[in-house]
Amino acid sequence: MNEPGPPPCSSGHSPRRGEGGLRLVFDQDGDIARLVLDAPPRNEMGSAFFGTFSALLRQARALTARGVVVHGGGRHFSSGADVGALKAGFSGEGGSLAADTLVEATLAFQSLSDLPCPSVAAIGGCCLGSGLELALACGWRVAAANAVFALPETTFDLMPGCGGTVRLPRLVGRGRAAELVLSGRFVDAAEALEIGLVDAVVDRRDLLAAARRLVERVGA
Amino acid sequence: MKLLFSPGTEGIGVLVLAKPPHNSFDEPLFAARSTLEQALEHPGQKALILRGEGRHFSHGADREKLREQLREPGFQQLMDRGKELLALIADAPIPVLAAIRGGCLGAGLEIALCCHFRFAAASSLLGFPETELGLIPGFGGPLFLDGVATRRAAVDLLLSGRMVGAAEAHDLGIVDRVCAGAALESDARDFLLGLVGRRTVTQVRAVMESLRNARHLPLTAALRRETELFMKVARGE
Numbered sequence: 001m002n003e004p005g006p007p008p009c010s011s012g013h014s015p016r017r018g019e020g021g022l023r024l025v026f027d028q029d030g031d032i033a034r035l036v037l038d039a040p041p042r043n044e045m046g047s048a049f050f051g052t053f054s055a056l057l058r059q060a061r062a063l064t065a066r067g068v069v070v071h072g073g074g075r076h077f078s079s080g081a082d083v084g085a086l087k088a089g090f091s092g093e094g095g096s097l098a099a100d101t102l103v104e105a106t107l108a109f110q111s112l113s114d115l116p117c118p119s120v121a122a123i124g125g126c127c128l129g130s131g132l133e134l135a136l137a138c139g140w141r142v143a144a145a146n147a148v149f150a151l152p153e154t155t156f157d158l159m160p161g162c163g164g165t166v167r168l169p170r171l172v173g174r175g176r177a178a179e180l181v182l183s184g185r186f187v188d189a190a191e192a193l194e195i196g197l198v199d200a201v202v203d204r205r206d207l208l209a210a211a212r213r214l215v216e217r218v219g220a
Numbered sequence: 221m222k223l224l225f226s227p228g229t230e231g232i233g234v235l236v237l238a239k240p241p242h243n244s245f246d247e248p249l250f251a252a253r254s255t256l257e258q259a260l261e262h263p264g265q266k267a268l269i270l271r272g273e274g275r276h277f278s279h280g281a282d283r284e285k286l287r288e289q290l291r292e293p294g295f296q297q298l299m300d301r302g303k304e305l306l307a308l309i310a311d312a313p314i315p316v317l318a319a320i321r322g323g324c325l326g327a328g329l330e331i332a333l334c335c336h337f338r339f340a341a342a343s344s345l346l347g348f349p350e351t352e353l354g355l356i357p358g359f360g361g362p363l364f365l366d367g368v369a370t371r372r373a374a375v376d377l378l379l380s381g382r383m384v385g386a387a388e389a390h391d392l393g394i395v396d397r398v399c400a401g402a403a404l405e406s407d408a409r410d411f412l413l414g415l416v417g418r419r420t421v422t423q424v425r426a427v428m429e430s431l432r433n434a435r436h437l438p439l440t441a442a443l444r445r446e447t448e449l450f451m452k453v454a455r456g457e
Contacts (some may be wrong), residue, residue, distance in 0.1 A: 090454035099451055104442050113439075154423055161450030165430035166442040173367045174431050175336040175396070178315050181427050182415040 020052030023047070023073075024059055031035050032215055033065035034208075037131075040074035045081045045130055046215065050105040054202030057111050068115060070138060071122040071208060077147070080129025081154050105162045109137035118219045122211035123147045124204055133160060136167040138220065141197070142211045144204040147189045149197060155184040221245040223252060224273070225259040231266035231421070232412050235259045237331070242279035242323065243272040247289065248302040248359075250281075250327070256305055260312050260396045266416040266424045268312070269408050270335055271319040272328075277344070280326030283353060283420045299358065306360050310334040311432050313425045315415060320344050321401060325383070330357060333364035337395065340386040341401040344393065347383035369393040426453050 021039030026032075034081070035056060038044040060068055072078055089098035112119055121127075121135035124144035132149055135141050148154060151160045151168070159165065169177035172195045180187065192198045202210040222238040235242045245251070259268060274280050289295050309331070318324075318332035321341035321418055329346055332338050340346070348357045357360075357378060365374040375390040377384070389395040399407040416424050426449040433442040441442070 050255065087454070090451070095437075098454075099447070102447050102450060106447060110440070110443065154419055154427065157420070157423070157452050157453075157456075159423060159427050159430070161447060163443055163446065165446055165449075166425055166434040169431045169434045174310075174435065175368075177431055177434075178336050178428065179415060181431070182315070182419060182424065194256055 002055045020048035020050075022049065022052045022056055024056040025066070026063070031064070031066045032212055033060040033068045034064070035060070035070045036073050037078050038073035039069070040072075040076075042076055042079040042126065043072045043074070043131070044079055045105075047085075047101060050101065050108040053108040054104075054111055057108070057115070063114060065117055065137050067118045067120065067212075067219045069122055069211045069215060070112075070134065071207065071211070072124065074109055076125035077121070077123045077127040077130030078134065079126050080131040080133075083129075083158075087156070087158070094121070100159050109134055109163055112137045113139075118215050120211045120214050123149075123198070123208050124207055129153060129160070130164075133162040133164040133167070136171065137163060140199050140208065140214055141213060142200045142202060143189045143192060143198040144207045145189050145201055147192070147198075147201075147203055149187045149192050150184060151181050152184040154182055169196075221251050223255040223259070225255060225262075227262055227265065228269075230413060231264055231416060232269065232409055233259060233262060233265050234269045234271065235269070235274050236271055237278050237328075238273040240274040240354065242276050243274070243328070244279040244282045245327075246282050246285040248281070248286075248295070248299040250302055251305060251306070251332075253301075253308070254307060256308055260308065260314065262317075264421060265314055265420075266421055267412040268311075268316045269319050269412070270316055270331070270403065271405070272322070274322075276322030276328075277318070277324040277330060278328030279323050280328040280330070281357075289338050303360055306331065306334040310364070311436075312336075313428050314347045315412065315424075315428065317408050317412060318396070319347070319404050320386075321404055326350055326357065327359045330359040330361040330364065331396065333368065334360060337396050337411070339397045339399050339404060339411070340389060340395045341404045342386050342398050343401055344386045344389075345383045346386070346389045347381065348378055349381050349383075351379055352381040365394070384452075423453055424456065426450075 011206045022038040024037045025034040119138040121138040127149045153160045189201045193201045224236040224238050227233045294398045316335045317337040318335040324346045386398045430446045
C-alpha cells in the first residue's frame with residue numbers, strides 16, 4: 001500500500017470497455033500508457049474510434065506518460081475500418097461526412113507521431129488497412145510471430161487514406177511500397193522484419209513485455 | 221539513343237533503349253525527353269517495362285565520346301538534363317520495371333536503379349566500371365543505391381568497380397528477382413499484371429503520386445494530399 005498510486009484517470013484496475021472500442025490503461029508499476037484497441041475479435045475501427053483515439057492520446061500526454069504502447073485486445077491488432085461502411089459513406093449524401101472522418105483519422109494518427117515520448121505498436125495477429133496505418137504512425141513496431149500485415153484497400157477499389165502511402169515508402173522504400181499497396185498482398189512477420197516494416201519479431205507471449213522494454217530503452 | 225515505345229496490351233507498355241549492340245549512348249542527354257514522357261503519360265497505361273534492344277540492357281555512356289566532351293562548355297548542363305530524364309522515371313505516374321539482360325553497366329545501371337523494380341536474367345552482369353576509368357558514377361547511382369542496397373553493398377559496388385552476376389546482385393538488394401533468360405519479359409509482365417491488372421488507371425496514378433509525395437513533400441502536406449487522392453478514388457473520379 002506504500003506504492004505510489006496509479007494516475008487519477010487509470011482504469012488499470014477496473015478495465016472496462018471504452019467508448020469507440022478503445023481503452024487507456026496505466027499499468028500498476030509504471031508510467032507507460034497502454035492504448036488498447038478493444039473491440040474484439042477484430043478490433044475494427046468504427047466511426048467513433050478516431051475522436052476517442054485523439055482524446056485518449058491527449059490524456060496520456062497530459063499525464064506525462066513516459067511512453068505509449070498501442071496494442072489489440074485479444075489475438076489481433078486491428079483489421080482496420082469496416083470497408084462496407086466506408087464505401088457507403090463516400091457515395092452520395094454522406095460524402096463530406098466521410099471526408100471529415102478521414103481527416104480526423106489522419107490527424108489522430110499524426111498526433112501519435114507527434115507525441116513527446118516513444119510510441120510502440122505491439123502487433124499480434126491481423127494488422128490490416130488503417131490498423132497498419134496506425135502502426136506505421138508509431139515510432140517503433142514490435143510484432144508477434146503470428147502477425148500478418150497488409151494494406152488491402154486497392155483490392156476494394158480504394159487506396160490507403162490514413163498515411164499508409166506516405167509512411168510506408170519511408171520505411172520500406174518506394175518500389176516495395178508500390179508493390180505492397182498496389183497488390184494489397186499479405187506479409188508475414190518474418191518478411192515484415194526483413195523489409196524493415198517492423199523492428200523486431202518476438203514470441204507472442206512476450207509481445208507486451210518486449211514493447212515495454214523497447215519504450216524503456218529508447219525513452220531513457 | 222533511340223527510345224522505342226509500344227503501348228502493349230492490358231495497360232502494360234514497353235519502352236526499349238535502342239542503340240544496339242550495347243545500347244550505349246554518346247551524350248549525357250541520352251534520349252529524347254518527349255518520347256519518355258509520351259510513354260509514361262500514354263492514356264490507359266498502368267505500368268511500363270524498360271528494356272534494351274537485343275542482348276544487353278545498356279552499357280551506359282560511351283567513354284571515349286564522353287571524354288571528348290568533358291571539357292566542352294555546357295557539358296554540366298547537359299548532364300543535369302540527362303538526370304532530369306532519370307528523375308522522370310523515378311517519379312513516374314505508373315510503376316516502371318527494368319527488365320535486365322546482358323550488360324547493365326555504369327549509366328545503364330543507373331537508369332535501371334531509378335526504376336521501381338528490377339528483374340534480371342540469370343546471365344546478366346551489373347556494375348559500375350567508372351572508378352576503374354578514374355571517374356565516379358555521375359548519373360545518380362550513389363543516390364539511387366541508397367535505400368535499395370545496404371550502405372556496405374553500395375560502397376563496394378561504387379568503389380571496387382567490380383561486376384556482379386544477377387544472383388549476387390539479388391543478394392545485395394539491387395535486383396528484385398532473378399529470372400530464366402527466356403522468361404524475363406513474361407515474368408516482368410506477369411508481376412506487373414499482378415500489381416495493376418485489376419486496378420483502375422485512377423487508382424494506380426493516385427497511389428504512385430502519393431508515394432512520390434512521400435519523398436518530395438513535408439509530411440503534413442503529403443498527408444493532406446493523400447486524403448484528396450483517396451476521395452478522388454473513392455468517388456470514382
